[in-house]
Amino acid sequence: MNASVSIPSVLNLRPEAEQAPTSGIVDVFSYGRLKPGIIPLWVGEGDLPTPSFICEAAARSLSEGETFYTYQRGIPELRQAIARYHEGVYGKAFDPERFFVTSGGMPAMQLAFRMLSGNGDEVLIPTPAWPNFAGAITIAGARPVAVPMTIDAQGWHLDFERLEQAITPRTRVLVINSPSNPTGWTATHADLRAALDLARRHGLWIVADEIYGRFVHDPALAVDGRTPSFRDVMEPEDKILFVQTFSKNWAMTGWRLGWLEAPPALGQVIENLIQYQTSGTPTFIQRAGVAAIEQGEDFLADQIVRAKRGREIVGRLAQTGLVELPPPSGAFYAFLKIKGATNAKDIAFRLIDEANVGLAPGSAFGEAGEGYLRLCYLRKPEDVEEAVRRIGEALPRLVG
Amino acid sequence: MNASVSIPSVLNLRPEAEQAPTSGIVDVFSYGRLKPGIIPLWVGEGDLPTPSFICEAAARSLSEGETFYTYQRGIPELRQAIARYHEGVYGKAFDPERFFVTSGGMPAMQLAFRMLSGNGDEVLIPTPAWPNFAGAITIAGARPVAVPMTIDAQGWHLDFERLEQAITPRTRVLVINSPSNPTGWTATHADLRAALDLARRHGLWIVADEIYGRFVHDPALAVDGRTPSFRDVMEPEDKILFVQTFSKNWAMTGWRLGWLEAPPALGQVIENLIQYQTSGTPTFIQRAGVAAIEQGEDFLADQIVRAKRGREIVGRLAQTGLVELPPPSGAFYAFLKIKGATNAKDIAFRLIDEANVGLAPGSAFGEAGEGYLRLCYLRKPEDVEEAVRRIGEALPRLVG
Structure with a gap:
């Protein structure tokens, strides 16, 4: 379609x-x-x-002359703010070196697929799904493989049997978007463990899109006011990339500001890819991001x-x-x-x-x-x- | 290196x-x-x-609430301003539909190489050259082919014999950067005609980087205060993409604002690629671009x-x-x-x-x-x- x-x-x-x-x-x-x-x-x-306090942070930065090239990985202040944000939401420590500022969630996703999948590789996407997953995979030269979720009176469900059947020798990545755009489906910890187990058994990476994680409506699923996360069930060595955005939590869709969370070992590769992707995100936009995190709750x-x-x-x-x-x-x-x-x-x-x-x-x-x-x-x-x-x-x- | x-x-x-x-x-x-x-x-x-008038245009846009998703091709006001800018500089009419706003010159270049070259394709780059050409080509899965320029007491020269010899059946694109970063070499109209002739004979696209075109120091080369351009010698059907940026003319390196100039027939492809690349450029940054063009001479x-x-x-x-x-x-x-x-x-x-x-x-x-x-x-x-x-x-x- x-x-x-x-x-x-x-x-x-x-x-x-x-x-x-x-x-x-x-x-x-x-x-x-x-x-x-x-x-x-x-x-x-x-x-x-x-909100105006976010806009004002950007305007202040501009008036202070922060209009030059900047760090490809993001300004340290924002990377540290993002780490503190994660500590608050997920209740454990995060190394700022895990976080790479991107010009939106979309570029974060594009970086992820670029690192993980190329010509002829396959990426599994449970559907219905945000169409930009398939778009980003397609222009990376890889093949998006739709794996339909099932639906019953209780709602949508990940179908692990179908996912397993869809794996071929070319499969490299499994996308998990929870809560889901468009369905609102939200993974339980059991779902996340099963997905992780599948990925481990087949040597796949997971690209996790948990950008709606603060919007949880089913009290049975809520964990301290957020949805279950791979961060609750993963080990440090698990191959998971998280894509994130400021767009939804802080009404910043038009700002193009997000981040990629990745093992620090990938830092230099990510820095290089950002260099050739956007050459970094404007400093004044990053200052707005710091304001959003620090004053936006x-x-x-x-x-x-x-x-x-x-x-x-x-x-x-x-x-x-x-x-x-x-x-x-x-x-x-x-x-x-x-x-x-x-x-x-x-x-x-x-x-x-x-x-x-x-x-x-x-x-x-x-x-x-x-x-x-x-x-x-x-x-x-x-x-x-x-x-x-x-x-x-x-x-x-x-x-x- | x-x-x-x-x-x-x-x-x-x-x-x-x-x-x-x-x-x-x-x-x-x-x-x-x-x-x-x-x-x-x-x-x-x-x-x-x-300059502050440019920063203020962005701050004003922010305070007016222009913080939502916007046109993938760029806001009409900026596309029109860019067309007028070209009319002023090149002395002829330009259709605003030729211009696609990008989040910097780098994304414009990435869009260009993504459209023109993929797995196994070759792109010719006269060198010394800005390393980001090769970077963007490499991550598109294509192969940058360095073709050294020659140097003598008069300076650097494009070597058309070497360029022709470097062409293989996989060659898809020729990059021409004039004035050149890093050498300052600037193409004459004869150089541009020869490059165009080469591209036409071999069915190649040209990616033209003329971003320093307003900075001309050799009076023998100056055309109305700018350097010679492919726009002076090309026909409408020639396969040329121009990458451009606000960075250099208006001291906006940190803003990440540029444009791609392309045949309007490519509009829908470019719009789709922008969707999966950056999902557009912030409106308030585009307003700054309008101010730069209109008040920045x-x-x-x-x-x-x-x-x-x-x-x-x-x-x-x-x-x-x-x-x-x-x-x-x-x-x-x-x-x-x-x-x-x-x-x-x-x-x-x-x-x-x-x-x-x-x-x-x-x-x-x-x-x-x-x-x-x-x-x-x-x-x-x-x-x-x-x-x-x-x-x-x-x-x-x-x-x-």
Whole structure:
């Protein structure tokens, strides 16, 4: 469902570049984005701009002349702040040398796949999944292998049997995204142990995306206000790379600031790759990151409350009986299916026309998402209420 | 001279990642950077921070809440400003659809090589050359092929015979960097026509790096205050990608803002690649770019004067008779050879110890640069004067 682009052969491009898929959200987004009154719940960001104390840290740095080239691994102050952040969240010590500042979660992921997979290698991705995993793998020349999760009345589940069957001699990496974008599925410690065991037995790396880890809604899963993490079950020698971002916790989607967590032994390789990737992240943006970590817990707490409220409101759609919506355990997305509907994109277009609400078609998240729609509920409750009301009105016309 | 990194095989990294070379400047830089009183002329940036009107444009954008995801190709206002900038500099019309905003010149280059070259492909680079060309090509899985330029009393020259001989069935791209970092060599229109002719005959793409094009010192080469450009000699259907940056003209090295100029037919491929590379450039940084283009000509004029003055001062080293230094026609680097010296890195370390001046070893720019040192003279004249005085004093001890 994510189309590749066809370029005149006279231009003689590299096939992997043409195969980099166009986002399956973009045509729905382009169709509806300028419609007056639309409630936009298609993109993975909330409605609040970045808090002013974060913006002011960047402005201050700029006015102090921090506009020169800087450390490829990130400024020491931010690497130390990230280590302290991890100590607070995971309750143990972290070496700042494990953390490499990147210009967003996406570049962190790209660094990870570049180090681990190349021409002809295979990377396992449980699906539905954020399409940028497959995109980053494809342009690295490797092959993303979708392994559908299973779904029942309790929700989505990792299918370890399918994962094991999908492993070939070319498999190099297993991606685990928990809490999941788009489904909200959240791994238990047992899931994480099983994934780690699988990776160890087959010599695979794990790329762990736990960026929504502070957004936990199922009390049975919460560990000190966060979701279970590989950090709880791994040994120091385990081959795991963590990708992270400032985007979600601190409403910094537009800043392009994140980090990669990796064994310090990879430091020089990562530094070199950053040199040829972005040549580092602006110092003034990194200062904003320090402010976010040091002063941002109250804002994050408000974001989490906002997400919980949004989740409750969206949950009402399930009560209509016209929608399947397993309650998401984490993150801030509802992944819902309108009963009998088969073509997610058609429904997404109709919801723009008939309800003036923008949702992302599930088909953008892989074949396993066909028929579903992703709704981001990290928004002021009045907007989510109104969106749910409008969708509810349109529902009887949309069921198959 | 640019070392690759060796990682324990148990970590099982992709070979291209380990082969990404460590910068040949970094150990000299690390050795000397904290030395009190050092005059740092090793990096390609001047001593001035970004002008305040540019910083203020970013701060204003931040305070207005422009902190969300944005267009992958760049905000329309910046793409239009870049098109107008080109119209002013090159004296003809440019379609804004040709311009794609990137998070620096380096990502622009990476996008270019990703589109044009992959596993097993070859890219020709006249050397001495900025090492990041080879770095970006290597991590794309392709092979950088160094083609040494020739040097005589008049300076460096592109050797078209050698270039033609280096072409194989796997050759896909020819890199032309004029004015050159590190040598200051600047292509004539005849050079550009010859390079274009070579590329056309062999079906190659050209990646053109003309980022120092406003810094022209040889009056015989100047065209309306800029260096000759492929834009003067190309046809619309020629396969040329231009990489560009805000770093040099407007003292914005630390901002990570640049652009790729490409045929509009490649737009969707480039948009997709940007999605998986950086997911776009912060809007507030792009606003700073608009300010730089619209209000930055006076600052740039001052930078050019500063470079010309620095070049004159450094030229005195040639008068000692102990240094070979063909006058650079463009950019803001002197690429000099201390007579009889063979190991550039040794000399660079000794210059730190004995003159407290930081230069980049020429070996970092390829084998053709061995024995040379790169000196960035875009700095206040007093500093350049003092650096030249100190180097002059040390010279008699350094000649081989």
